[in-house]
Amino acid sequence: MLSSPDRMRSPRRVPTRVFADAAEVPSRLLFVGLLIESAEAIRMREAFEDSGLFARRVIALVASRPAGYRVQIGPGGGAQSVSTMMGLQAVAALVVLAVGLDAAAGAAAGLTCLVTSGYLRWRRAIGGNGADQLTFMVLATFAMVVLAGGGSSARRAGDTFVAAQVCLAYFAAGCAKLISPVWRSGEAINGVLATEGFGIPRLGRRLSNAPALSHMLCWGVIVWECAFPLALVAPRPITLGFLSSGVLFHLTCAVVMGLNRFVWAFCGCYSAVWLTGDLLR
């Protein structure tokens, strides 16, 4: 994600040009996610007003972050401020999508997204998810890489960290499922699908009538998530298989469960996994 495309032009990597010609494309996916986040926050701006779910007095009761106190409940935390910051984020994300992070304007826009994304996280305090977390971490990593000069070695460090976090995310989630009786019994997915918030109740009911399929799906997710770190050391075709199935997994979660921004956040980091794998092989 943060690496220079220069590395990928070496003769050794010519046969694996899956990302090489489009090295910048996967990393820009993250900014599509930020653009969508901006539009979503603006759409739900009423929730940030004093009578909404994210009213400052409500958030002040559940958040314990003195560092973000002024953002959360001060004058800078009103619904209008949230809309303004999200408008700024939308513009900055569009700039990165247009020129990439290598250009000075793109780097400045990327850092702007860090500020606006952090603002929204601390102002909202509740209702976030793993996509928000990963996006924020990648943006913070990008800022550290820029502070370190933004050279190829610094970018490689950033790539390695992002790849490690993605592997940790899947591996930890896989282990959490492995120790869960609900997941091991095969009832987790049809249970989630039975909810309106994260599923399609009719699909959940059908799946509960097909326990073998439900069992297979649960164990498929457990095994895939636990095995994902192998993408860093496995031969390239296997790595490609992990990343392709990851794209399919997140697309399925988006369509079925409405987890729309995970696609952009996680798949946007897959180029970092690919590049780090090249370093380790």
Place this chain on the structure above:
Amino acid sequence: MIETAPGAVLAVLWAALGVWFLLSAVNQFSEWEVARFLRRHDRLSFLPRWTFFAPNPAQADLRLLWRDEVPGVPQPWQEFRAPFAPRWRHWLFNPELVTHKALADLSGSLLQTVARIGEDPAMFSGPYIALLAVVMSFPAVEGAQAREFAVVRTSGVPGERVMKVAFISRPHAFPEASADARVR
């Protein structure tokens, strides 16, 4: 890309990222005392907890309801409107997910607190007071003197939906001074 940073700067970068990753890994063990210590001090939420619907995946929707009490006459329950996004666009644009997740976070946190310390002490917890603040901001029916709220679990298809009351709060009186202004 030209290498511009001196070795010391790169060493600091690698060390900082390495420590961040190490602490992130430790933070996955939520029961460890050191992980609790980290979460208490991670005020900016730099440390992730990656679980993704595990170990206890959502098996039901959590809904927030409230009702007013006119002396001697409880009014019908009303639901906090947190609609779900239409399926034709929820894969791409889903602002409703944030509201729904926030409500689920608060309600789930309240239920955990009740299970841990009991109903009466939970009245002083952040999630209880936050949910109370949310419901108290809605207009009251004429003559209402108190309001209570409930957290309800629902699951299943419409028409066959299973509903379970998970929690009902105590009635909370409206402040007299502002009661008239709140009447719709």
